[in-house]
Amino acid sequence: AQSVSQHNHHVILSEAASLELGCNYSYGGTVNLFWYVQYPGQHLQLLLKYFSGDPLVKGIKGFEAEFIKSKFSFNLRKPSVQWSDTAEYFCAVLSSGSARQLTFGSGTQLTVLP
Amino acid sequence: DAMVIQNPRYQVTQFGKPVTLSCSQTLNHNVMYWYQQKSSQAPKLLFHYYDKDFNNEADTPDNFQSRRPNTSFCFLDIRSPGLGDAAMYLCATSRDAGQGRETQYFGPGTRLLVL
Numbered sequence: 001a002q003s004v005s006q007h008n009h010h011v012i013l014s015e016a017a018s019l020e021l022g023c024n025y026s027y028g029g030t031v032n033l034f035w036y037v038q039y040p041g042q043h044l045q046l047l048l049k050y051f052s053g054d055p056l057v058k059g060i061k062g063f064e065a066e067f068i069k070s071k072f073s074f075n076l077r078k079p080s081v082q083w084s085d086t087a088e089y090f091c092a093v094l095s096s097g098s099a100r101q102l103t104f105g106s107g108t109q110l111t112v113l114p
Numbered sequence: 115d116a117m118v119i120q121n122p123r124y125q126v127t128q129f130g131k132p133v134t135l136s137c138s139q140t141l142n143h144n145v146m147y148w149y150q151q152k153s154s155q156a157p158k159l160l161f162h163y164y165d166k167d168f169n170n171e172a173d174t175p176d177n178f179q180s181r182r183p184n185t186s187f188c189f190l191d192i193r194s195p196g197l198g199d200a201a202m203y204l205c206a207t208s209r210d211a212g213q214g215r216e217t218q219y220f221g222p223g224t225r226l227l228v229l
Contacts, residue, residue: 032215044157044204044220051215090156094216101171102147102206102218104156 002027004093006105013081014113021076021108023065023091033074034092034102035065044090050074061085083114117141118221120205126227127195135190135224137205146188147218148180149204157204163188164210192226200228 007022025031035047048059055067065076074091091105119138127133137146144165149157161170163182177199179191192199202223208216 034217036220043222044206046217046219049217101159104158106156107154 002031002093002095002101002103004091004103004105006089006091006108008108009106010109010111012111012113015083016080017112019076019078019081019085019110021089021091021110023074023076023105024072025074025091025093025103026072027093027095029095032094033065033067034094035059035063035074035076036090036092036104037087038090038107039087047076047089081110081112083112086110086112118205118207118219120203120221120224122224123222124225124227126229127192128229129197130194133192133195133226135192135203135226137188137190137221138186139205139207139221140186141207141209141219142185143207143209143219144185145208145210145216146182147206147208148178148188148190149206151202151204151223153201160190195226195228197228200226202226 003026005024033050036044037047038044047063048057048065050057050067058064063078065074067074089108092102094102121136147162148160151157159171160174160178161180177193181189202225204223205221206218208218
């Protein structure tokens with residue numbers, strides 16, 4: 001069974017700081033990778049996704065993520081965070097062979113201080 | 115705008131009283147999902163419909179059922195809600211693109227409170 005680990009449960013940054021949120025997955029086959037964001041009181045929104053090709057993926061709102069197959073990682077990055085980035089961030093994995101089971105990590109709560 | 119709509123946004127029910135949550139979509143996606151998300155936890159898949167085919171997760175309690183009368187609508191029925199069923203219930207949709215290359219789009223969720 002596939003699993004997803006997000007090592008940082010809560011990250012607190014000041015505005016303009018750089019962000020990197022870790023995501024590691026366990027699955028030996030082909031995977032499709034996602035980052036979702038959940039702003040306070042709002043629904044899950046897709047930030048970015050990786051299916052194949054360039055392992056550096058750019059998403060919305062200045063976010064990007066890098067797929068490193070050898071490390072089973074898909075870390076999320078942003079060079080300069082804003083107060084409005086305060087939210088919960090979920091990494092998720094969908095294996096090509098799964099019965100559509102999108103497996104989520106436990107989430108990272110990001111708090112950006114003004 | 116094409117979207118996933120969930121009604122109601124908040125639902126209060128009594129212990130043991132059946133409750134139905136609804137989801138509709140204007141994306142014309144052929145796959146629809148129901149997730150349960152408890153406070154500070156990741157969403158957990160309960161089941162999904164691939165077209166009309168129902169797929170239940172192995173650990174989904176029998177208390178949870180689902181119906182999909184047509185492409186646009188999907189319902190979550192909780193036959194006898196317990197206090198432990200209080201959670202946010204998320205509906206999601208996707209279009210089968212082969213090889214698992216599907217992006218799931220989520221609705222705003224229905225927060226269920228069981229008294």
